[in-house]
Amino acid sequence: MRRFLALILTILTAVSLAVPLPVLAAEEPAADFDGYLVRLNETGEADSLTLLGTDSCSEVSEGLCLVEDLDTVQAMDQLGLVEYYEPNYRLELLDAGEYTPTQWNLLATNAQAAWEHTDAGGRFDARGDGVTVAIIDSGVWAEHTDFDQANILPYFDVAGTASGVDGWHGTFVAGVIAAQVGNGMGVDGVTPDVTILPICVTKNGNATVAHLVSAIDYAVEQGVDVINLSIGGNNAAQAMEEACRRALDAGIILVAAAGNYKAGQTQSSSIYMYPASFDGVVSVSACRQDGQQVVFDDSYSYFNDQVTVSAPGTDIQSLYPDGGVATREGTSFAAPMVTAMAAMAKQRCPDITPEAFMQLLCASATDLGEPGYDIYYGHGLVDIAAFLEALDESFPAAPEICYFAQYAANGQMLTVTQLPGGEADLETVEIVDGAVLGKLFRLDDTGAPLSEAQIITLDPSN
Missing domain, CATH: 3.30.70 (Alpha-Beta Plaits)
Structure with a gap:
């Protein structure tokens, strides 16, 4: 046979x-x-x-x-x-143009709330630390000085490029998510501590469904937490939908660009972009700034009944592979704002399901346009501050239990004290005779360590 x-x-x-x-x-x-x-x-x-x-x-x-x-x-x-x-x-990257620089998108979505949010121990818990985001795109130029190179994993090249980077698009997307904050260079990313897995699916700007399926399956194999898909096409390929379902079933949150109209293309709510319009995938439309208001950008953004939420997509400033900064527009750059929010959720609650994330995302969005859900804004404009409040309420941080141990010069443990008020109670601890070293242990309610022990040198004379 x-x-x-x-x-x-x-x-x-x-x-x-x-x-x-x-x-x-x-x-x-x-x-x-x-x-x-x-x-x-x-x-x-x-x-x-x-x-x-x-x-x-x-x-x-x-x-x-x-x-x-x-x-x-x-x-x-x-x-x-x-x-x-x-x-x-064949698929396409969903950018639309180049415009005047500004980072209004961070202010409009209250992104600074993520940079300042801390847990009970005062540690940042919404910057994406410990979360891996796969960017399935044109590759990421990891050498840009505004990336933390330690947080950029080795690239996976599906398309067969020479270096794993095919143009600027993927680097730009990655900058919206993971550029470093407050370092005086480049731009500010929404989740600067996130780990990025770059997967290149384009060669000379071209990609196909086969490339995308291979990329999604690879991301699943690598155990990523979130996948950003600023790429798509108008055909609901079954193989692509199956790959998305495998990722969703693995607990991975998928965020995709809703789509861009090309110049002269007829606009209609019956036109869909995929993978954004598959069930379970977060579809993000694009907004622009209009004076002091944020409005749907009807010059290019798709609108249909599969749009989940909207985010700033016009006049978005981010990183370029030449080491500089540029400003572009497209639903490609609205999607990574939401991808960063998914990373926040995964940092706070690694087991959060795609369904639970979508519910929190929609419930915390600012309703714009017609009251309630509409085909332009979906459930509304994303609000990071409101989202973090909803996350705190739905997934409160596990109670932290702190212990402080004191040691003699020969390494012998002399005493252990529980600190009901956490690290703040250290000031009330009495240093025992002969103690030269202290260790602060932070445990969750199951007794598992939340972090490495903090070592503190003690002054026996005090």
Whole structure:
């Protein structure tokens, strides 16, 4: 069977079968595409090694193949190997233009609340520390001085670029999320302590559904917490939706750009961008500044009944791969504002589900436009300060238990004191005779350490 199958596939690269074959997907779709994505059934998966041995087939993910020509796809279907197939649609990065620099987006969404928010011990707990965000885009130029290079993971290149960076777009997105705050250079990011996993899916600006599926699956394998998708297309590819569902089922929050209209394109609420419009994905439309108000930017932003929330997307200032700063517009740059909020939620509550995050996000947004939900703003303009308040109420920080241990010069523990009021109670602790070193332990209510012990040198004369 395997040899016979391989022979048929080889013959069909030159000659089509005379017998009419059933069509499961459009043979000549209107959108641009590169080959076909084929989901193999159980029979097909058993023969996948033979299929992948041909020049026209390559593996995208488990059970999903990219096949170059329709004749081969139809032959596979005729042999009963295929669950479904569809065009491998091309995708686009969702930027719209370059404009005058400003960081009004941070003020409009109360981003400073994240930089100042602390837990009971006075530690920042909304800057994204310990949270990994995958940016599936054109790559990230990690050498920019406004990034914390220690927080940029090695890149994964799906598209086959020389350096993992294909233009400026991904770096710009990453800057909105993770640029350092208050360092006097570049811009201020919303969550400066977050860890970034750059995944490049474009080459010369081009990407396909197959690239995106591979990237999402890789992010899931790496155990990321949040995925930013400032990329998309107008076709609801089933393989793409399946990849998004795998990520959501793994507890990963997906945030995507709602989409941009091109110049002269007819605007309609019946036009959707994917993956933003898949169920479970947070779809973010774009707003602009109008005097002292924030309004929906109808010059380019998509609007439809899948929009979840809105965020500033026009006149957004961020980082460029040349080491400088530029200002652009697009739903591509509204989405990372919300991605940063997802990182805040994951820092506070690592087990928060995508559904719970979306509920908090929508409930804390500022209602704009028509009262209640509408197709332009979704549930409203995101408000980081209100979101953190909602997060505090829904996921209160676990009570912190502090102990202070004192040690002699030879390392012997002399005494341990519980501090009901936390670190502030240190001033009331009496230093015992012979103690030269103290250690402050912070534990949660289960006894697990919240951080490494803080070492304090003691003065025996006091």
